[in-house]
Amino acid sequence: MPDTDISNVNENDLIWQLTGARAGPAVLVTGDLEALAPVVERLQMLPSLVYLRGALMVGSPDAKAEADEVLHLRTADPAQLYWTILNRIAELGMISGRGIPTGLLAA
Numbered sequence: 001m002p003d004t005d006i007s008n009v010n011e012n013d014l015i016w017q018l019t020g021a022r023a024g025p026a027v028l029v030t031g032d033l034e035a036l037a038p039v040v041e042r043l044q045m046l047p048s049l050v051y052l053r054g055a056l057m058v059g060s061p062d063a064k065a066e067a068d069e070v071l072h073l074r075t076a077d078p079a080q081l082y083w084t085i086l087n088r089i090a091e092l093g094m095i096s097g098r099g100i101p102t103g104l105l106a107a
Helices: 033-044 047-051 078-091
Strands: 014-019 022-030 053-059 069-072
Touching (some): 022 078, 033 053, 053 078, 069 078
Parallel strands (some): 022 053, 022 069
Antiparallel strands (some): 014 053
């Protein structure tokens, strides 16, 4: 499991990236690293992410990566961040989306 310790992270770095086995969109999620670190840990526990289509990347607001879509999330609520990320990647067809509440959007 990748390390999500953010104490030595450069502001332009990604803290996590998962590239799926199948082609699909690349999504970069940016926001407060302290809020995103527990979200990454929770995402890492999802067994269904092995079926991800495309790439999911998480980093600071200044992170640079080639992406089809960038989600700039400003909320500090990890639960809201988690469900917003899952909802968006389901909408993009990156995962099946079963069991994910629809219409969630963290500001």
